[in-house]
Amino acid sequence: ETGVTQSPTHLIKTRGQQVTLRCSSQSGHNTVSWYQQALGQGPQFIFQYYREEENGRGNFPPRFSGLQFPNYSSELNVNALELDDSALYLCASSSDRGFSPLHFGNGTRLTVT
Amino acid sequence: AQSVAQPEDQVNVAEGNPLTVKCTYSVSGNPYLFWYVQYPNRGLQFLLKYITGDNLVKGSYGFEAEFNKSQTSFHLKKPSALVSDSALYFCAVRDILRGYQKVTFGTGTKLQVIP
Numbered sequence: 001e002t003g004v005t006q007s008p009t010h011l012i013k014t015r016g017q018q019v020t021l022r023c024s025s026q027s028g029h030n031t032v033s034w035y036q037q038a039l040g041q042g043p044q045f046i047f048q049y050y051r052e053e054e055n056g057r058g059n060f061p062p063r064f065s066g067l068q069f070p071n072y073s074s075e076l077n078v079n080a081l082e083l084d085d086s087a088l089y090l091c092a093s094s095s096d097r098g099f100s101p102l103h104f105g106n107g108t109r110l111t112v113t
Numbered sequence: 114a115q116s117v118a119q120p121e122d123q124v125n126v127a128e129g130n131p132l133t134v135k136c137t138y139s140v141s142g143n144p145y146l147f148w149y150v151q152y153p154n155r156g157l158q159f160l161l162k163y164i165t166g167d168n169l170v171k172g173s174y175g176f177e178a179e180f181n182k183s184q185t186s187f188h189l190k191k192p193s194a195l196v197s198d199s200a201l202y203f204c205a206v207r208d209i210l211r212g213y214q215k216v217t218f219g220t221g222t223k224l225q226v227i228p
Contacts (some may be wrong), residue, residue, distance in 0.1 A: 004156070031214065042203055043157070044217035056213030090156055094214065099145060099164050099207070102216060104156030 004105035006091050012111045013081050021076040021108045022090030032074040033102065034066060035090040043090055049074055078110075086112045115140045115186075117204045119219035120140055126194045127227050132190040134222045136204030146187045146209040147216065149202050157203060163187060174198070194226045 001018035007025045013084050025032050029051045035043035043059035063079040072093070078085060088109050092102035116163040117138045122172045138144055145164055161172025168180045178189050189202060203219045208215040 026201055033208070033214070033216075034220075042205075042219075042220050044195070044216065045215050048213045050213065058215065096179075099162070101147060101159035101162060102149075102157070102214075104149075107129070107155045 003073075004091055004093050004103050006089075006105035006108050008108060009106070010109045010111075012113065015083060015112055016079055017081050018077065018079045019081060021078075021091075021104060021110070023074045023076070025072045025074065025091075025093035027051050029093035029095050029103065030072050032068055032072065033092045033094075034074070034076045035092065037061075037088040037090055037107070039087070041045050046076070056077060063064045081112045083112050086110060115206050115208050115217055117146075117206050117217060117219040119202075119204055119222045121222050123225060125222040125225045125227060126221065128196055129193050132191050132194045132198070132226070134204075134224060135203050136189065136219060138183050138187060138204075138206050139185065140206060143188075144180075144185075146178075147174070147205040147207065148172065148189050149203045149205060149218075150188075151203065151221070160189070160220075163197065170204075193200050194224075196226045196228050199224055199226045216218045 007022045033048040036045040037043040048056040052068045065077045067075045078083050090107045092104045093104040094100045127209045147162040151157045163170050163180045171177045203221050204219040205216050
Protein backbone atom coordinates (compact mmCIF):
# COMPACT_ATOMS: atom_id res chain seq x y z
CA GLU A 1 0.00 0.00 0.00
CA THR A 2 1.50 3.31 -1.11
CA GLY A 3 1.26 6.12 1.42
CA VAL A 4 0.62 9.81 0.88
CA THR A 5 3.47 11.53 -0.94
CA GLN A 6 4.03 15.27 -1.28
CA SER A 7 6.35 17.31 -3.45
CA PRO A 8 8.49 19.25 -3.19
CA THR A 9 9.73 18.76 0.37
CA HIS A 10 11.07 22.29 0.68
CA LEU A 11 10.41 25.48 -1.26
CA ILE A 12 11.55 29.07 -0.99
CA LYS A 13 9.51 31.79 -2.67
CA THR A 14 9.43 35.56 -2.70
CA ARG A 15 6.48 37.62 -1.49
CA GLY A 16 3.97 38.15 -4.31
CA GLN A 17 4.90 34.98 -6.19
CA GLN A 18 2.68 31.98 -6.80
CA VAL A 19 3.31 28.39 -5.70
CA THR A 20 1.91 24.94 -6.51
CA LEU A 21 2.24 22.03 -4.11
CA ARG A 22 1.44 18.47 -5.10
CA CYS A 23 0.07 15.44 -3.34
CA SER A 24 -0.52 11.82 -4.28
CA SER A 25 -3.11 10.20 -2.07
CA GLN A 26 -2.86 6.77 -0.53
CA SER A 27 -4.14 4.05 -2.83
CA GLY A 28 -7.85 3.47 -2.40
CA HIS A 29 -8.45 6.93 -0.90
CA ASN A 30 -10.81 9.28 -2.74
CA THR A 31 -10.77 12.26 -0.36
CA VAL A 32 -7.93 14.72 0.02
CA SER A 33 -7.59 17.52 2.57
CA TRP A 34 -4.97 20.21 2.88
CA TYR A 35 -3.73 21.70 6.14
CA GLN A 36 -1.42 24.56 7.02
CA GLN A 37 0.80 24.11 10.06
CA ALA A 38 2.59 27.24 11.21
CA LEU A 39 5.61 26.85 13.44
CA GLY A 40 4.59 25.77 16.94
CA GLN A 41 0.92 25.42 16.01
CA GLY A 42 -1.50 22.66 15.21
CA PRO A 43 -2.57 22.06 11.60
CA GLN A 44 -5.30 24.38 10.29
CA PHE A 45 -7.83 23.07 7.77
CA ILE A 46 -7.61 24.75 4.36
CA PHE A 47 -10.04 22.71 2.25
CA GLN A 48 -11.12 19.22 1.23
CA TYR A 49 -11.67 17.65 -2.18
CA TYR A 50 -13.94 14.72 -2.89
CA ARG A 51 -14.49 13.34 -6.38
CA GLU A 52 -12.66 16.30 -7.93
CA GLU A 53 -14.80 18.94 -6.24
CA GLU A 54 -14.07 21.18 -3.27
CA ASN A 55 -16.69 20.26 -0.67
CA GLY A 56 -15.42 22.08 2.39
CA ARG A 57 -13.23 25.07 3.20
CA GLY A 58 -11.67 26.60 6.27
CA ASN A 59 -10.94 30.26 7.00
CA PHE A 60 -8.51 30.83 4.16
CA PRO A 61 -8.78 33.52 1.46
CA PRO A 62 -9.58 32.71 -2.19
CA ARG A 63 -5.92 33.03 -3.16
CA PHE A 64 -5.65 29.52 -1.70
CA SER A 65 -7.11 27.18 -4.31
CA GLY A 66 -6.83 23.58 -5.28
CA LEU A 67 -7.54 20.80 -7.69
CA GLN A 68 -8.18 17.10 -7.47
CA PHE A 69 -7.54 14.87 -10.46
CA PRO A 70 -9.31 11.66 -11.60
CA ASN A 71 -6.58 9.57 -9.95
CA TYR A 72 -7.35 11.43 -6.67
CA SER A 73 -4.03 13.25 -6.59
CA SER A 74 -4.29 16.91 -5.70
CA GLU A 75 -2.66 20.31 -5.97
CA LEU A 76 -2.66 23.29 -3.65
CA ASN A 77 -2.09 26.65 -5.30
CA VAL A 78 -1.33 29.82 -3.43
CA ASN A 79 -1.27 33.16 -5.26
CA ALA A 80 0.21 36.48 -4.15
CA LEU A 81 2.30 34.89 -1.44
CA GLU A 82 2.61 36.71 1.88
CA LEU A 83 5.25 36.31 4.57
CA ASP A 84 2.64 34.71 6.87
CA ASP A 85 2.15 31.93 4.34
CA SER A 86 5.45 30.45 5.51
CA ALA A 87 4.47 27.11 7.04
CA LEU A 88 4.42 23.36 6.65
CA TYR A 89 1.66 22.36 4.24
CA LEU A 90 0.23 18.94 4.88
CA CYS A 91 -1.84 16.83 2.57
CA ALA A 92 -4.06 14.12 4.07
CA SER A 93 -6.12 11.46 2.36
CA SER A 94 -8.91 9.27 3.61
CA SER A 95 -11.12 6.57 2.17
CA ASP A 96 -14.41 8.35 2.60
CA ARG A 97 -16.05 11.29 4.28
CA GLY A 98 -16.95 9.28 7.37
CA PHE A 99 -14.95 8.25 10.38
CA SER A 100 -11.81 6.92 8.76
CA PRO A 101 -8.65 8.61 10.07
CA LEU A 102 -6.60 10.99 7.99
CA HIS A 103 -3.38 9.66 6.48
CA PHE A 104 -0.82 12.44 6.19
CA GLY A 105 2.13 13.01 3.93
CA ASN A 106 5.37 14.42 5.31
CA GLY A 107 4.50 17.90 4.10
CA THR A 108 6.04 20.69 2.08
CA ARG A 109 7.96 23.32 4.01
CA LEU A 110 7.25 26.68 2.32
CA THR A 111 9.36 29.69 3.18
CA VAL A 112 8.30 33.10 1.86
CA THR A 113 10.94 35.83 1.96
CA ALA B 114 -17.61 25.74 16.48
CA GLN B 115 -15.96 22.56 17.66
CA SER B 116 -12.62 22.80 19.41
CA VAL B 117 -10.09 20.93 21.48
CA ALA B 118 -7.71 22.28 24.07
CA GLN B 119 -4.38 20.87 25.14
CA PRO B 120 -3.48 22.69 28.35
CA GLU B 121 0.15 21.57 28.51
CA ASP B 122 2.72 22.75 26.01
CA GLN B 123 5.17 20.14 27.27
CA VAL B 124 5.07 17.02 29.39
CA ASN B 125 8.22 15.45 30.84
CA VAL B 126 8.20 11.88 32.09
CA ALA B 127 10.89 9.41 33.07
CA GLU B 128 11.33 6.31 30.94
CA GLY B 129 9.27 3.44 32.34
CA ASN B 130 6.81 5.71 34.13
CA PRO B 131 3.18 6.11 33.06
CA LEU B 132 2.38 9.11 30.91
CA THR B 133 -0.72 11.22 30.40
CA VAL B 134 -1.24 13.91 27.78
CA LYS B 135 -4.36 15.95 28.46
CA CYS B 136 -7.09 17.05 26.07
CA THR B 137 -10.49 18.63 26.59
CA TYR B 138 -13.08 19.17 23.91
CA SER B 139 -16.03 21.38 23.10
CA VAL B 140 -18.59 20.06 20.60
CA SER B 141 -22.25 20.28 19.78
CA GLY B 142 -23.59 16.78 19.37
CA ASN B 143 -21.61 13.58 19.63
CA PRO B 144 -17.83 13.97 19.77
CA TYR B 145 -15.58 12.18 17.32
CA LEU B 146 -12.10 12.43 18.77
CA PHE B 147 -8.64 11.49 17.57
CA TRP B 148 -5.03 11.49 18.70
CA TYR B 149 -2.16 11.96 16.27
CA VAL B 150 1.60 11.98 16.80
CA GLN B 151 4.15 14.02 14.85
CA TYR B 152 7.87 13.29 14.74
CA PRO B 153 10.32 16.02 13.65
CA ASN B 154 10.03 16.98 9.98
CA ARG B 155 7.29 14.44 9.42
CA GLY B 156 3.55 14.45 8.88
CA LEU B 157 1.05 13.35 11.50
CA GLN B 158 0.45 9.69 12.27
CA PHE B 159 -2.89 8.38 13.51
CA LEU B 160 -2.80 6.80 16.98
CA LEU B 161 -6.40 6.16 17.95
CA LYS B 162 -9.97 7.40 17.73
CA TYR B 163 -13.16 7.50 19.74
CA ILE B 164 -16.41 7.28 17.82
CA THR B 165 -18.72 5.48 20.20
CA GLY B 166 -18.69 2.56 22.62
CA ASP B 167 -16.16 1.83 25.35
CA ASN B 168 -14.71 4.83 27.10
CA LEU B 169 -11.22 3.30 27.02
CA VAL B 170 -9.86 3.23 23.50
CA LYS B 171 -6.73 1.28 22.61
CA GLY B 172 -4.47 2.39 19.81
CA SER B 173 -1.08 2.01 18.21
CA TYR B 174 2.28 1.59 20.00
CA GLY B 175 0.65 0.75 23.35
CA PHE B 176 -1.22 4.04 23.66
CA GLU B 177 -4.76 4.29 24.94
CA ALA B 178 -7.14 7.14 25.64
CA GLU B 179 -9.91 7.60 28.15
CA PHE B 180 -13.08 9.34 27.03
CA ASN B 181 -14.93 11.14 29.83
CA LYS B 182 -18.18 12.74 28.78
CA SER B 183 -18.91 14.49 32.07
CA GLN B 184 -15.49 16.15 32.10
CA THR B 185 -15.40 16.58 28.30
CA SER B 186 -11.92 15.09 28.28
CA PHE B 187 -10.04 12.65 26.10
CA HIS B 188 -6.66 12.11 27.75
CA LEU B 189 -3.96 10.06 26.07
CA LYS B 190 -2.20 7.51 28.28
CA LYS B 191 0.50 4.88 28.22
CA PRO B 192 1.42 2.61 31.14
CA SER B 193 5.18 2.71 30.54
CA ALA B 194 6.88 5.45 28.54
CA LEU B 195 9.69 4.81 26.07
CA VAL B 196 12.33 7.30 24.97
CA SER B 197 11.10 6.72 21.42
CA ASP B 198 7.69 8.10 22.45
CA SER B 199 9.23 11.58 22.56
CA ALA B 200 7.32 13.56 19.94
CA LEU B 201 4.57 16.13 19.43
CA TYR B 202 1.05 14.91 20.19
CA PHE B 203 -2.13 16.41 18.81
CA CYS B 204 -5.68 15.91 19.96
CA ALA B 205 -8.31 16.47 17.28
CA VAL B 206 -12.07 16.55 16.80
CA ARG B 207 -13.99 15.82 13.64
CA ASP B 208 -16.69 18.28 12.62
CA ILE B 209 -19.89 16.30 12.14
CA LEU B 210 -22.20 19.22 11.39
CA ARG B 211 -21.19 19.50 7.77
CA GLY B 212 -21.06 17.12 4.83
CA TYR B 213 -17.31 16.84 4.90
CA GLN B 214 -14.57 15.80 7.25
CA LYS B 215 -13.07 18.93 8.77
CA VAL B 216 -10.73 17.95 11.55
CA THR B 217 -9.81 20.59 14.12
CA PHE B 218 -6.52 20.08 15.91
CA GLY B 219 -5.29 21.29 19.26
CA THR B 220 -2.08 23.26 19.61
CA GLY B 221 -0.08 20.17 20.46
CA THR B 222 1.81 18.85 23.48
CA LYS B 223 5.49 18.06 23.30
CA LEU B 224 6.23 14.83 25.15
CA GLN B 225 9.78 14.43 26.41
CA VAL B 226 10.68 11.01 27.83
CA ILE B 227 13.83 11.21 29.91
CA PRO B 228 16.14 8.17 29.95
